[in-house]
Amino acid sequence: MHVPDGFINAPISAATGVVAATAVAVSLRGARRELDERTAPLAGLVAAFIFAVQMLNFPVAAGTSGHLLGGALAAILVGPFTGVLCVSVVLLMQGILFADGGLTALGVNITDMAIVTTVVAYAVFRGLVKVLPRTRRSITTASFVAALLSVPAAAVAFTLIYAVGGTTDVSIGKVATAMIGVHVLIGLGEATITALTVGAVVAVRPDLVYGARGLQRKLKLRVDGELVDVPDATPVPVAARSHRGVWAAGLVTSLLLAGFVSFYASASPDGLEKVATDKGIDRRVEKHASSDSPLAGYGVRDVTDARLSGGLAGVIGVGVTVAGGSAVFWALRRRRSQDASPVGTGL
Known part of the structure; x- marks a missing residue:
């Protein structure tokens, strides 16, 4: 759903640029509260994984394909504010390096693919986990539904933007019908990818899934006829629970998806x-x-073999995205640590 230059006129492109810049600024502050020892190392990886999976267009109807948008996946794994930043990093890399999504339309794309999908998906996800049983299966189910609804929501958002800023005289009703219809189908693919990914991480390291926090009920024992909470076991220090295995597995997966x-x-x-x-x-x-x-x-100039050219471009894209995203998220994490440190009063 990358909008190219020329679809939306200059005033509306500028207006969505302001919306996108404001949302990114708010997300930079919000992400400082979300990022900790668990999520900071993974946020850059989530961005790289989204980049890689977006290269995997899947068929949804005759002559039409779809690809992951990633807002739901990022929001559930690392938090909604960090999720907006993850998708924004991906869109920025795609626009500058791969000519995918217009540069004057960057505000449109961030508004549509990063903000709308993340906000809608996380709102739906939080609403569902409040009413579903507090189990890992519920996290996966809520992820599926949230991702499914986020894609047609983005299609509706694009249609509204086009209705006020489109550069051609086209029936908006026909555009809306076509956009929503095909993106409901794409949403099924998005939902499947999101649910499988979230489910895989929850199965091995539920503590790394932002959306799964606080969902474990305390065990209770009946003592003298009353139910009392079982004392918590001694927690394993975060530093002792290495993220390296998950990070390495995610990076290798991303490289294989994009490169092969x-x-x-x-x-x-x-x-x-x-x-x-x-x-x-x-x-x-x-x-x-x-x-x-x-x-x-998504090819390397002067490399004539299509398979090699596309694979190298994918590997470069994953590498640049994980490096750029990690730099941003580690900087935010360090800023949070500095803000939390006691300030000396000595002169």
């Missing part, structure tokens, strides 16, 4: 591209400012 599996992804246009072609909203699309990038189109 992506070659077998569907070549059909994604939902937005298909609707744009069918309904004529792409008539004023503009050449991407980064179209001359050595990695434009």
Whole structure:
């Protein structure tokens, strides 16, 4: 659902840029509360994983494909504020390095793919976990439903943005019907990927899933006819529970997906591209400012073998995203530690 340059006019692109910048600024402050010894090392990895999986377009209908948006996955794994930042980092890397998603449309894409998906998904997720039994299966179920609803929500958001800022005269009703219809199908793929990923992490390290915190009920014993809480076991220090295994497994998985599996992804246009072609909203699309990038189109310039070119581009993308994202999230984590440190009063 990467919106290219030329779909949305300059005033609305600028307005969504302000919305996106404000949301990112708020998320930078909110992420300082979410990031700790458990989530900080994984947030950059979550961004890289989303980048990798977004390269895996899957078929959803005749001549149409879809790919992960990632807002629900990021919000549930590392928190909603950090989730907005994760998807924003991915969109920034894709736009600058790979000419995927317009640079003047970056505000549109962050608003639609990072903010809307994350906010909708996390609101649905939190609502469900409050009413479902407090089990790991409930976390997976809530993840599935939250991710499923987040995708058509993003389609609705794009339609509304296009209704006020579209550059072509097209029936908005037809655009809305086509966008929502195809993105409900894409949402099923998003939901499956999100539920499987969250379920896999919950199965091995539930303490690393932000959305699963506080869901364990205290054990109770009946003493003299009354139920009392069982004293908590001595907690294992966070430092003693290494994240290296999960981090390494996630990085290797991301590299394999982007560097190898992506070659077998569907070549059909994604939902937005298909609707744009069918309904004529792409008539004023503009050449991407980064179209001359050595990695434009998810290939390495001058590498003639398609498999090798795409694989190298995917590996580079994962590496750059995990490095850039980790730098941002570690900086925020250190800032939180500094804010929490007692301030000396000596002169």
